[in-house]
Amino acid sequence: xxxxxxxxxxxxxxxxEASIVSHQLMLRAGMIKQEAAGLYxxxxxxxxxxxxxxxxxxxxxxxxxxxxxxxxxxxxxELWRESGRYDAYGPEMLRVRDRHERDMLYGPTNEEMIxxxxxxxxxxxxxxPKILYHIQWKFRDEIRPRFGVMRAREFLMKxxxxxxxxxxxxxxxxxxxxxxxxxxxxxxxxxAVPMRADTGPIGGDHSHEFLVLAETGxxxxxxxxxxxxxxxxxxxxxxxxxxxxxxxxxxxxxPYARTDETHDQSVFExxxxxxxxxxxxxxxxxxxxYFGTKYSEPLKAMVTGPxxxxxxxxxxxxxxxxxxxxxxxxxxxxxxxxxxxPEAVTPFHAGIVNLKQGDSKAxxxxxxxxTALRKAGLDPLYDDREERAGAKFASMDLIGLPWRVTVGPRxxxxxxxxxxxxxxxxxxxxxxxxxxxxxxxxxxx
Ligand code: 5CA
Numbered sequence: 001x002x003x004x005x006x007x008x009x010x011x012x013x014x015x016x017e018a019s020i021v022s023h024q025l026m027l028r029a030g031m032i033k034q035e036a037a038g039l040y041x042x043x044x045x046x047x048x049x050x051x052x053x054x055x056x057x058x059x060x061x062x063x064x065x066x067x068x069x070x071x072x073x074x075x076x077x078e079l080w081r082e083s084g085r086y087d088a089y090g091p092e093m094l095r096v097r098d099r100h101e102r103d104m105l106y107g108p109t110n111e112e113m114i115x116x117x118x119x120x121x122x123x124x125x126x127x128x129p130k131i132l133y134h135i136q137w138k139f140r141d142e143i144r145p146r147f148g149v150m151r152a153r154e155f156l157m158k159x160x161x162x163x164x165x166x167x168x169x170x171x172x173x174x175x176x177x178x179x180x181x182x183x184x185x186x187x188x189x190x191x192a193v194p195m196r197a198d199t200g201p202i203g204g205d206h207s208h209e210f211l212v213l214a215e216t217g218x219x220x221x222x223x224x225x226x227x228x229x230x231x232x233x234x235x236x237x238x239x240x241x242x243x244x245x246x247x248x249x250x251x252x253x254x255p256y257a258r259t260d261e262t263h264d265q266s267v268f269e270x271x272x273x274x275x276x277x278x279x280x281x282x283x284x285x286x287x288x289x290y291f292g293t294k295y296s297e298p299l300k301a302m303v304t305g306p307x308x309x310x311x312x313x314x315x316x317x318x319x320x321x322x323x324x325x326x327x328x329x330x331x332x333x334x335x336x337x338x339x340x341x342p343e344a345v346t347p348f349h350a351g352i353v354n355l356k357q358g359d360s361k362a363x364x365x366x367x368x369x370x371t372a373l374r375k376a377g378l379d380p381l382y383d384d385r386e387e388r389a390g391a392k393f394a395s396m397d398l399i400g401l402p403w404r405v406t407v408g409p410r411x412x413x414x415x416x417x418x419x420x421x422x423x424x425x426x427x428x429x430x431x432x433x434x435x436x437x438x439x440x441x442x443x444x445x
Contacts, residue, residue: 001348002370003383007044010395018214022330025339031326038145038153045399046326048347050156053322053329054135056187056344057158064239066131066160071113073137077103077369079112083298092140106139111295111317112419114161117303118313125165128303128313129173133160135322147216147324150283156323160227161315165305167292170314172242174206174290175249177318179239179284181210182232182252188325189342190332191228192285195221206290206316209259211244211282214331220283222263224272283328290316309395339400340423341426343443348381349373350399350439355389355408365407365417372436380405380441397422403442405435 009030017034018024022413026032031046042050073344077095078084084094088107094106107113114132135158145153162173178194185192190212190434196211211221213228230252255272256325258264267275286326295301296312303313333340341347350373354366366382373380381401383392389408396404406427416429418437430438 002263002378003381003385006381008395008399009043010398016282018148020147020150020331021334022150022216022327024328025330025334025398025400026148031150033443034148038142038151040149040152040154045347049326049329049341049345050322052347053188054156054158056134057184057320057322059181060187061158061160063135063177063183064131066133066177066180069132070134071107071117071136071183073107073139074104075107075110075113076107079116079299080105080343083112083115083295085112092142093256094139094141107120107136108138108140109157109317109319110136110159111132111161111315112299115295115299115301115315118161118163119296119299120440122163122313123303125303125305129164129169129174130161131160131162131173133158147218148327150327151218152323155321158320158322160318162318163301164314165303165311168315169360170290170292172245173207174288174318175242175245175314177238177288177316178208179232179237179245181288181318181320182248183237184320185210185212185285187344188230188329189344190285192216192281193221193223193257194252195223195259195282196253196262197259197287207408208253208288209258209284210286210329212285213280213283213308214328214334215281216331217283218280219282219284220260221280221342222260222262222268223257223278223280225276225387226333227252227257227279228278229253272319283331284321285328286318286320287327288316288318309399334400337394338398341402343399343402346400346402348401349443350380350403350405351379351396351399352380352382353389353392353396353404353406354382354384355392355406357384357386359409361412362409363406365412369405369407369417369432369436372432373439376436376440376444378439394420405432405439407432 001380013029013139014024015027032040077086097102138157139154163171192210192212197207256268293312301313302310304310354362356362370382404420404423417432418427419435
């Protein structure tokens with residue numbers, strides 16, 4: 001993409017309505033625009049990051065055996081009356097009426113609808129287990145939407161739902177999702193820690209939240225430092241192997257890690273040596289629940305077992321907030337100059353800065369690099385504006401692309417350009433061909 005043709009409304013000043021750094025940087029880097037309290041339009045630059053996060057979520061959900069689908073945002077109130085949550089959910093639910101005076105709602109979550117789909121399509125234990133998921137916009141009329149996309153009213157959620165015959169199988173599905181979450185967040189360059197959690201209005205008796213450690217997090221967290229040092233990497237995981245998956249869950253959930261809601265200081269001290277005790281703040285980016293038959297019973301989602309008897313199906317639900325993650329990643333990855341995107345989610349792979357737009361040699365070298373990077377399968381952003389070098393550097397630092405190729409007449413006299421890493425700022429001179437080869441090897445290996 002050429003910056004002269006892009007829409008990147010960069011702000012020089014920090015907007016006063018934004019109190020935390022991710023919100024400030026998202027506004028300054030032209031990623032989002034507020035349309036009403038807690039409602040945001042995703043401008044092209046922000047939308048690219050959101051799509052990359054979604055892509056990682058899709059890949060890891062499907063790797064763990066979950067099936068992608070899509071349910072509507074608007075739901076009939078009828079289903080929620082069946083579960084008893086229509087009245088229980090309260091003012092956070094946005095209620096609407098259609099032209100036939102039917103009560104509808106903008107979905108805050110999808111347990112009822114997926115249970116309805118399940119009861120109409122699956123009847124036998126032979127068709128189990130099943131995990132279904134979608135990535136869809138949700139609406140919750142939060143009383144105090146704040147922190148930009150982190151606590152919005154309309155937000156994107158990946159919600160998965162598991163269906164099993166027995167509690168033991170349901171716990172295996174829960175474990176599959178827990179392990180897939182570890183890799184999902186790790187791939188995004190985050191340290192997200194699973195913490196024992198309360199179940200809240202979703203219900204159930206087994207729940208973990210995944211929290212990214214960041215100073216601006218809404219929850220206070222207490223944890224054993226050891227859990228932040230674990231790494232799944234590219235480990236081969238057989239998601240059908242119950243014991244293998246349970247072993248990974250055990251490894252990640254046995255060190256003490258809880259939010260203020262479930263924290264118990266005496267247990268913390270008894271289980272964790274003093275030098276490993278960490279008190280911090282965290283942002284919840286995922287939440288998983290096992291809740292048995294809480295929805296299948298009232299909605300009569302029954303399956304016949306091997307003995308011919310009919311029982312309500314065992315369920316769990318598993319949420320990730322892709323739109324919140326954009327903010328959470330920025331909270332975890334920035335410096336005073338701006339964002340520092342992890343390579344896995346960066347909206348463009350590299351920026352090309354032309355120090356002297358209009359100089360025929362500099363222009364030609366930039367074009368060559370731009371074309372070569374695109375040919376190699378990369379997505380560069382070429383700053384081809386007539387701007388001072390200082391302003392171009394400040395913009396690149398603000399928008400946070402992990403790599404910058406700087407091209408100017410002086411370097412070109414010696415046949416070189418400069419390749420700079422955003423994190424740390426280390427620079428190296430090399431030929432344009434070497435810069436293209438280096439970037440290709442960074443991203444394409
Ligand atoms: N049905 C279950 C799991 S599928 C559920 O609704 N879980 S949840 O309430 O914990 O939400 C799942 C995830 O959505 C959260 O972990 C968070 O990442 C994201 N989320 C929740 N509320 C908001 C909000 N107001 N703004 C942005 N993201 C949110």
